[in-house]
Amino acid sequence: EVQLVESGGGLVQPGGSLRLSCAASGFTFSSYWMHWVRQAPGKGLVWVSRINSDGSSTSYADSVKGRFTISRDNAKNTLYLQMNSLRAEDTAVYYCARVNYYDSSGYPKKLYYYMDVWGKGTTVTVSS
């Protein structure tokens, strides 16, 4: 079964740090780009960060740039999100998601990306 399982969430004080993990199983983890998406209580989905398949390229939302670091260990089939200098507004459920693509096979070639596998999420609460 294709599965993503997040862990590492919890209660942390403002200014603190936390590392989230996302364990992948049932597919060739090293072949896929991976993302983190978060959802504050009662709010919508917000893209946070992404990493390419070999970990050589990363991107971040402006709201977390310089504070969060995404990484992966393909030998352990695990994605990480290191969160530093946490703020109250970082309080959210954090989801990891696998990105797949559809090849239109037309000309010019177009690849359409989408998040097809999601974990159940892990909750991060930043509060004193």
Place this chain on the structure above:
Amino acid sequence: DIQMTQSPSSLSASVGDRVTISCRASQSISSYLNWYQQKPGKAPKLLIYAASSLQSGVPSRFSGSGSGTDFSLTISSLQPEDFATYYCQQSYSLFTFGPGTKVDIK
């Protein structure tokens, strides 16, 4: 950055109704548009990718259309399990989600 808007923000409908949700991008995104369904306390579920392609296992009552800046998700006959929040997402430049449309029971 590409901004996404959705309308309406919420709607009330009955089982069997035809429901349409709109999504608009702040610039042309071709067909780089996905739709997700989320139920309370659950992870999002992919419904439609590339604007109109139905994800495997998703009922055929769900359909997507549009290109450029204007898109729509249609549920042809609303079922009890379809009451949820629906999000559009652009994948033209990284990913951006719309604010969501909550579909509840009339």
